[in-house]
Amino acid sequence: MTEAFEVSGAELDSSSAKSSENSVEPDAFLLRELQVFNWGPFGGFHRAEFDPRGSAIVGPTGSGKTTLIDALMTLIVHQPKYNLASTGGHESDRDLMSYIRGVAGAGNEAGGNEHVARRGKTTTGLCATFAAAREALHVAVLFWINSSSTAAADRKEVWLIARTAQAVGSPLNEWLATHKEAGEKGLRQVANEQENLRTFKTRKACQAELRRFFDVGENAFALLNRAAGLKQLNSIDEIFRRLVLDDQAKFDDAARVAAEFDSLADIHAELERARQQQKSLQPIATEQQKYAVLQAQRQQAQRLEQLLPRWFAQQKAALWAQREHELEQALVTVQREIQQLRQQQAERQAKERLAYKQFQQLGGANIELVQKQLDSLTAQRRRCQTDVQQYQQLCHALALDEALNQAVFDANLRQVEAMQADRTGKLRAAEQQWFELGGKRVPLQSRHQELKQEIAAVEARPDSNIPHPFQQFRAALARQLEVDATELPYLAELVEVKADQTDWRGAVERAIGGHRLRLLVPARHLRVALRWVNDRNNRLHVRLLEAEPDAGEARFMEDGFTRKLNFKRHALIQPAKAFLAGIDLHCVADSAALQQVDHGLTRQGTMSGKRGRFDKHDQHALDQGWLTGFDNRDQLRSLRAEFEGCSNELATLDQAVAGKKAEVDTLRKESSFLERFAQWEFDNIDLPTIESAMREVQAELAALSAPDSDLDRQRQRWQQLEAEVEGLGKQIGAQESARGEVNADLKRAKTARAEAVQLGGSALDAESSELVNDHRAKAATVTLDSVDTLERQEIGAIRTELGRLQDRLDDKGKTLVRLMGLAQKVDTGALAEVGTELDDVPKYLERLALLTQEALPEKQQRFQTYLNQSSDQGVTQLLTAVSNEVSVIEERIEELNQTLRRVEFQPGRYLRLQPRKVVHDGLKKLQSAQRHLRAAALKDDGGEAQYAALRNVVELLRDASERRRTVGALALLDPRYRLEFSVALMRREDDYVIETRTGSQGGSGGEKEIIASYILTASLSYALCPSGATRPLFGTVVLDEAFSKSSQAVAGRIVAALREFGLHPLFVTPNKEMRLLRDHTHSAIVVHRLDQQSSLASMSWERLEAEARARVRATPSTEAR
Template identity: 25%
Template sequence: MPHPTLASAQQATLSPGREFQFQLQRIQTYRWGTFDDLRDIDIAPQGHLILGPSGSGKSTLLDGHTSLLTPPRWLDFNVAARNSDKGSTGDRSLATYVRGAWATQTSDDGEKVKRYLRTGTTWSAIAETYRDGTGRVVVLGRILWIKGSGSAHGDVHPLFFLAEREFSLRELDFFPQAGAGFDVRKLKSTLSDVSFTDEFSGYQSKFMRLFGIASDRALRLLHKTQSAKDLGDLNKFLRDFMLDPPETFTVAETLVNEFQVLNSAHEAVLTARKQIEALRPARDALAEYTQTRALLSSLAEERIGVDYFREHWRKRLLDTQIGELHTRASGIAQSIEAFKTKEGQEASAYNALLAKRAGAGGDVLASLNEQMDRVERVRLPEVSSNHDRMKAACTALERALPASPQSFAEMQTEARQVVDQRESMNERHETELDKHKEVKRLTEERFNSLVTEIRAMETRKSNMPSHLLGIREQICRSLRISEESLPFAGELLQVKPAEVKWTGALERVLGGFATSMLVEEEFYREMAAYVNETHLGHRFVYLRMISRTAQPTSDLTPNSLVRKLDIAQQHRAWLQEELRSRFDYLCVDSADDLRTVERGVTVAGQVKHSRTRHEKDDRRRVDERKSWVMGFSNSEKIEAYKAEAMELAPAIEAANRAIEKARNAAVRERDQVMHCQSLVNLTWENTNVVALLDEVKSLKARIDQELKDNPQLSELDSLIDKQKKQWDKATEVRQGAEGNAKEVGSELTKAQRRLDEIPDEALAVRLTPMQEQGLEKRFSESGRKISADNLDQAAGTVLKAIGEEERNATARSGDIKAHIEKLLFVFCSAWPAEAQGLDARLEAADNFMAKLERLETDGLYEFVSRFKALLREQSDQNLAVLHTRLDQERRSIQERLDQVNTSLRRCAFNDNTYLVIDYQDKPPTLVTEFRHQLKSALSHSFKEDDDQEMERRFAELNTVVQRLGSQLPEDVKWRNLVLDVRQHVEFSATEFDETGIEVEAYDSGAGKSGGQRQKLTTTCLAAALRYQLAGEDGMWPSYSTVVMDEAFDRADNEFTAMVMNIFKNFGFQVVAATPVKNVMALEPFIGGGSFVSIRDRKFSEVLAITYIDETGRLDLPVEAQDALADELAAETNEPET
């Protein structure tokens, strides 16, 4: 007897309108996934189960169904399995199905690689046959192929097809072989009754029309239903299944994307302002630079004109001076004539008095006065001067003044002898002085040499002479080699402390070798070239260090010179071999021992080089440390040099004293010769002052006697003296005037000469107004009254002032230039594209200033205008659209619920009851804040000339957009919350009876059992599907196939039966993929089944399962029974959770 539920189902198939329902009746696959050949599967119209163990290929078949009905933008494979594993990601694609991916393995290089059943060029095909009760047939299919070895999504070539007749994939066998393979044109011509297209949209439109599907929303709901497992409570179900993601996300994305344009415009404004701010200081500095350069130009112009201006002014001054001198000369000439007349009058009066005195007997007195005048005025000064010379000579010669002609003659003879010996005396003093100077020179040379050596040694540890160190420094600097790379041999050798007494002797043997520079092979070529081309000024030896096989030193005798040396690590092996081969001298105690060796040296410094050649160099003492050059440190040598320098200092001082003493002696003897020469040139008569004074006394007595004898003469003399003074005064006045005339004439001549000396070419130069005005001011302000005499000095002062101003202006100009170029460099660095290849140099400043002018006049205005327009558009349009869309999406929820409620009204929920779904606004706090934020941003209008308000508006918009566009997890979570209006409402359902009386309320399933919640949500899903597939007026869905993948893998039998009953009651054909363990709960609701298995983990097979109508059960094959046993055993072994 048939199962009552099954009987009901069969009866339902006869209900009016069911004959127009399309049901899936056949699935064909060719090389799809792990189904490697053609598979043809019949699907029972009453419902169909696809059974099989996990991983056998059940989802592969259903993904083929998905690829035929789901638009590419929603296409997602194996979703049910990934919903079970929250951490998994999609690893299936059209390419993996075409290739037949069956495993992911690790390659030899450690990378994960997929393993495919089909490599190289291959193709696949899928087809599903739908039939309604009237016999209409619709076949949906697609062909996919890959040429070559590619496995990416882009390597897959798709082709959709639709046939309104029975169709077998065998009809496509020619397709891969046609022409060059995959000839679509031939395919279309061969199967002309089949519609082919590579675009899903056209294919979709056609099958939706045939199936009576009004909206692609139904396709999406079918796709969601395929992966649905636990539908959850009413809220979760309606949000995830019933309601599509709101368009608010698209609007927000548009807002974010278009905001980039606004943000770019804002950045352009900010950039323009920043560029203006960056270039304005450069413009100010450029203006100052221009002023400074103009100042420099004017200063240069003035400087060039100084000489010409000076000569112009000189001519002006001299012209004025000459005119004044001519006036003065004329006045003086007239005065001279008057003074001459006066002088003649005074002379006549004087001569008249003289004549009167001569007539009174005054001739004798006149003669005596004349003699007296000659003695006092001429002879006495001369004799007194000679007497003083004689007295000075006698004092210098430490001799008493001669008292008689005889003693004077004797002293004069001795003086003549001294004068005659002056040449030999000078030679003697010069020889003595030269001797002391030479001593000083040699001592100072040695002292300076010691100081040089000390300074050289104090900067290095080397004992080498300073001239060798200087040569090395010169070479290293020229060849760019470190001094450590070019050591002297002696710097790497040192006498062992225990053998220190042999140091002097070893220095004599190794001296030449020790002062040789060691040159490695890598430096040899450069060294040879440099030394050859350079005059070094000293003897210089260097050794090319050619590598050679080192010989053992064990053959050296204990007294070998080599064994008394410590050798530094640098070039140690080479030095050991060089010393062993060249300087294996034996150190012996005496000359007798020296005779017995082939080569040796005594501690006294005698060296035996061969059987015949001996040498002892005693130019320096053997123990003279200052001449030693070997050693790792020079501290002892420095002390020795310092000690010698300290000894030389007193010697230099003594030499200085000796030189000074010799010079003083020479000066004294030269003075003595000079005085002796003075004595030789004198006579007794012209030095005898006493005799001359006696003569004056005698003349005076005779004059007094004459005056006493003739009193009248005394009165006349008084008048003559008075008149003489008047005459002398008149003469003096006349002579003064003539002197003035001569002086004026001289000045006039001088002035005229100076005027004539002014170059004509200087006067021919015409000064510029700037030169005339500027230099006139400078000369006038030079601090003195300008005259022809101080004009050159004034010009020098002016030139100095101009030069100082030029230097300051040049320095300032350089500073400003550097500042400008720094500002331009900053601009170029910040905005290289705007710089357009311009160099940050002063020469390009005009280009930058032109850019600044464009920014200030047009650029910034354009940027601001565009920004304002975009800001108004963004805020008043896009932001408003988002705000409006949020409201619309909330209203659309009601519209969708109305559709579902219409469908629910047609189907009983319980006996004679139906459901009505409603919602309430319950936005979270973050959503409320977001709405207020949008409202605030839209509520404030702004004036386009209010930059602050404009920036505030932009900041508000930017805050919203930046968070909407952020990819930070917390911001993504926030965005999903505030934009998804489905999260802003709470859903509830109310059960009514046929009279409209409320039976029970369901508050999102709260407080209800799990079964009640599942029944509620499943009923809503079925109602939504029927509404989408049947429309407002249809009783039954025209497209009735609902595919469910792994929907009941963890469900109990009661839930499974409930779900299947609901879908059956709504008129759907359920095709479900499920584990074998669920078969008993599903058998009453189906009419057939298929069992999927897999071999070797990569080859899937399909076995049809017969449905026994009498028992309402599937006749499970052995394979299915084994799989069921394995699943039950696995469940038994699972730990409890």
């Protein structure tokens, strides 16, 4: 070797090597051999043998010592970190492909590939042999690349594990030869033939089997990898959480518990649906009971309606029978009285005739004649007085003389005839004028109403000046096209004259003209719109414009009126602009300029066409009829002005009509007076002549009827007897009338009784009588005078009650139908096909009974069972498992502390690992939720409180499982984060805590190294020791660049600690640390590098010592290095 490995004879005293067989567990598997083929700088096949009593890999810096350790880590670690000794055990600066290719210097970015030892097709093999007292385990991998690629995707691999009785032989050579001859298939065939050989396609599968064999967790070998070159610990928490403690996080279990709760939630939702279904059906049962009560009441009322007419008829029959008897008795009495009065009358009549005869004989005939004449004149005077009163009223009304003589009367008649001719002409003229005024009012009133309606319609559309009929037309078309009316704008609605161009407003309105009422219709709707417009009488001038929303940009004249417009934001504004561009006009200052421009427009509204044609449409004022604009202010202003004018005109016309009507009424009244006056005759009003005749007759009668004469006394006697006869006749007449009335009453009574008997029919049965009597318990007593009234009232009341009951039944029926509809919406399964008529109510009640008696109890029981037995237990088991795992960690660390106590850290001092529980806010919240859950489980509410509490717990777990990288989630479900770790330096004599550290920071390099070594030793023991065991099965640990900063005494304590924990160190160190290793190893693997190639040799310290002595004898002047 060019670079000699030199030691002095003094340094290689064989007596200093200590045996360590007794410190190694006989069942522990130790690394006995490592074989590499084409691995990094080790080209070809190399084999390193390790003494079970202790070995070290030594060699100069850069010789390839760590490369051998990286080969071992490649075999046992899932994601190995390479060359950690040079990086302090934290980051890897090499990769697998660099080792396979033999790249000299990882990370070389040179453009060439001179530093690559194996550039083309290549194969790499690694094999580690671990041996115990009676068994050996070989772990190997073959990598091959069939091209010059350096991409990991082009790398192929096969992993092997073999178990043998002894750690002998070189299986890697055999496997390489088999692979070379038969490839991967050949290896698998050999594995099939050998019982103790297995092949694996992936590193993951192989190392899973390796971990199973050594009964370690996933972190164990990763920690071994990191510990190989770790010189200090920044955080004990990080080491324990990420590398020492296995990942026992329950995130997946929490997700499973959450999923189980989702099943419970489904069950609860199903239960809640059933409850909602029951809740929706219960009102139906309640309303159905009310409906049945109302039906019974209605049935009773209907029965009473049938019974009461019969009952009242029977009551009437009895009452009329009684009345008939009374009338028969009254008739007998009346007839007797009539007979007596007739007898008296006959006697008085005989006396009266005798007295009258005597009166006549004394001169009474003349008095009677004069008296008759006086009576006639008296009646004639009364009629004449009435006529005179009316005559004089007419004369007063007509301003005529009221005197009662023939001459005045004749003069008045002649004057009336003249007045009649004059009044007739005036009346006809006044009526004609009245009719003409009324004819003018009708259209004016109609226009007034139209304006009022238009103003209301325009106010309802504040964003448009379009007249109401056109708005109605658009609304109808929009309904036909099934679009919103705003999608069919009129052209006038899309533009407005700019505020600084208002003096051009009237001219622009005229320029656009009738096109303002052109309706823009999207092209996709035009065919339907045209057919609809064509097939109906629209009663308007309809203008349509096919509008394409994606019409191109319009080009306006630089001086056109379109430049004076603002355009509304609308989907059809581009086609509107394009249309306006087509009718644009040049705006000129005056008529002189207009004469020189075709298609021009003045501010006053005059327009020019081609070749000297000019137009000015002055049918309306320039400031009237404006339609453009984004609001309705102009139209409202115009309509209100017209409405005000129309209102004023209508008021004036109403006043004129009223005046003319009053004139017509007066003339008609006067004409009526004149017609009546012309019908009078003077004899009808000659009151003086009649009064004169009456005075003469009265004088004659007085002379004939002188008092105290025989004639006067005889007259008085005769008149007295005449009066008595007349009185008896009146009495007889009265009695006969009474008899007739009694006969009529009797006849009516008999007829009424017969009718009542017929209506009443047979007597009511006991049940019916009881029903009627109960109904009439508080009613008035029936009499003949009140029976009909009571019957009408009571039957009317029953019918009113029937109507009220029917209304209530109808309302209840509607309520039941509505409730059935609601229930059907809630229960979309069983009731989906059931109707919602009143006949369907029993089916809903059956469904309610089924839910109440069977479905709900069953679902409640299922929910309660699942709640108690599944989800609750799942949560409890999950959280208990986390807590138990924390306890296991604490117990195992306590076991480590027992071992650490037996190892001296410093004289009289030892180290103690101190796990301390961490209670995160999220954990507090979870624990609070757990307590609430336990309390809720005791409530007797069908599990609802427990379910709600459990849901709260599960939501916390679900949230943690979904956000598993957050501190709060880790504190809940990862036992490693329930604890924080530190190390305490303890005084042995009294277990006093001298200091506590969370890492190896602070102090000298040696102090950092020894603290890191002790903590890593305990950590490795924890990670490599199977659960329940006191010693690990995998006994070899690697210490790369061990004791680089430690004294020999400290190194001895570290090695003692390793041995105490049952670990077998493999030291990797430069030549300068060789003195320290002699006390703790029996052999060395010497690594040497020449140029880009490395080689190794396994030697005992005795052989190394002999070679050293020989070297010293051969070159006595050579200084030991």
